[in-house]
Amino acid sequence: MTYCVGMVLDRGLVLMSDTRTNSGVDNISVFRKMQTWSVPGERFIAIMTAGNLATTQAVISQLEERNKTPNERRPSILEAETMFQVATLVGNLLRDTIAGRNEAAGQSAEKPMFSASLILAGQIAGMEPRLFLIYPEGNFIEASFDTPFFQIGETKYGRPIIIRAYDPAMSFEDAVKLLMVSFDSTLKANLSVGLPLDLLVMERDNFEPLHERRIAADDPYFHAISSGWGEALKLAFDSLPDYKLDAPTSVLAE
Template sequence: MTYCVGMMLDRGLVLMSDTRTNSGVDNISTFRKMYHWEIAGERLITVMTAGNLATTQAVISQLEERNKAPQDRHNSLLEAPTMFKVASIVGDLLQDTISMRSADNGETAAAGTFSATMIVAGQIKGMEPRLFLIYPEGNFIEASFDTPFFQIGETKYGRPILIRGYDRTMSFENAVKLMTVSFDSTLKANLSVGLPLDLLVMERDNFVPLHERRITAEDPYFRAVSSGWSEALKHALDALPDYSFLPMWEDAAA
């Protein structure tokens, strides 16, 4: 399992992913799930992956090869004229990879074995920053300020944090704080999501990463947010009205 989040802000895009993969409780590994490519001053594109590891690595490897090979320039992320075309390239490649692996293994009817989803984010010069969620079938949807963030993987534990705390005008620093709380909540609830975390901040019209970092278990900021959030929840719970087992009228009379 995995957990990745891509978020739109007025100032740009913030992306975070975990790195844990597992095939049972005794087979846990660390693999990068966030990848980015850039042409300074012209474009910055990021892909995050969740799902079958062999499938996602095959897609990323093919994207890398297309970026290097002149004959594949029409399918290269570094040559695509728009972010919509970038999302189409990733979606088509994901669908083809899943179909091929399913057919090779005689599992056409059970393509879910090789399923994967991806988040594509980035900006090309002269255009707006854009964020897409790519489905295993190759189709995709685009984020807007009505749906300002996408999650893939183990989404349910961290989603309430994002919904309550998100503000499109928030600073990058506060967005990172919000994401850190969302990831901490997910880590606490599900052992299949794990540190280290990869963080990338993409500022509007700045075609190199504004900030890039790997967050480990020893990271002082992550530890401070994790412990601080736990304490804040306890204080918030104590501050709420106490529940009474007495009927309302008896409680009021007392």
Template sequence: MTYCVGLRLNRGLLFMSDTRTNAGVDNISTFRKMQTWQGEGRFLTLLSSGNLATTQAVVSHLEERTKAAEDRSPSILEQPSMFQAALTVGECLRETIARQKGEGQKAASTTPFNATLILGGQIEPGPPRLFLIYPEGNFIEASDDTPFFQIGETKYGRPILVRAYDPDMSFEAAIKLLLVSFDSTIKANLSVGLPLDLLTYEADSYAPGEERRIEADDPYFAQVSEGWGEALKNALESLPDFVLD
């Protein structure tokens, strides 16, 4: 399992993903789930959740198309808009899943090859845009009503996003918000874990902003985690006790 978030702000876009791919007492591994592409007047970020073989294949195909000859197009760096880029990624995802389902005697009925993606970025002259791409290749776009997307283990970290998100918030405040969301998820589910990958994108910059890996010993993450836990306890104690008859 995994947990990834793409957040749309008035200032730009914010992305965060964990790196855990397997979980168990003696079976923990990590893999980067955030990929970026940059060209003149364009910058794109892809977050992935689901079958690792599927997501690796999709990223590899997209990466090859950005570097190969014309007959290997379309490349997401050649698309005229983020909408067209989302179509290209969706088609690649759908084709990859269909191809892998056809391999092996029991693949179609017993092995889950599905994956879900978040694609965000900006292609000149359009604004920054954010998309959630489903295994079938279709997608929806973030809006004022749905300003962020989550994939993977979403339920534990969603309440804080719903309650505290503000489109006018700074990157610094939004990063703090996402760290609380990830901390809640990590504490509730072993299949999500540190390190975390973080990326900010400033509108009209066409380049990555803050790009960082947050390790397990990161002092700021520890401060946020401990502070949030203490704040929850204090908030609970400040509420009136239930009165028994």
């Protein structure tokens, strides 16, 4: 399983992904699920992947091949004029890759064996930073005021804290802290999501990573966030009004 989050802020974009892949409890490995491409001073693009590993890697490999010699292997995401065109290109490639693999395996479109989804983020000079969620069918949606972040993979455990604490005006530092809490909640609830985590901060109009790092299992800040959040939840729980089994319903409602 996987957990990846992309978030839009006033200052730019923040992305985080886990690295765990597994085909059973006794076959667990680490694999990077975040890939980046750039043209200095002109564009920066990142993709996070979830789903069948061979399928997502086939998509990434094809993008890499096109980018090495874009004049010979078009279309390339390094030549697309807008991020919308990049999303269309990547969506079409994902759809065709999934269809080809399912066809080769004798699977119907109604009951596919292979599937994947992607989060695409980036900015091209002269335009706004943009964030897209790309579905296995190749279609996609873009982040907006109403939907300012996307998740793929094991999304349910880490979603509540983002919904409650997200603010588009928050600092990059607070956004990273929020994502750390979201990932900690997911790690605690689902063993198929695991460390290390990959973090990427993309500042508006800065076409290279503002901040990029891998968060390992022994990372002191992540440990401080994990233990601090656990303690904060216990204190919040203890501060809530006590429930009384013998109290009238009217009293409990006050």
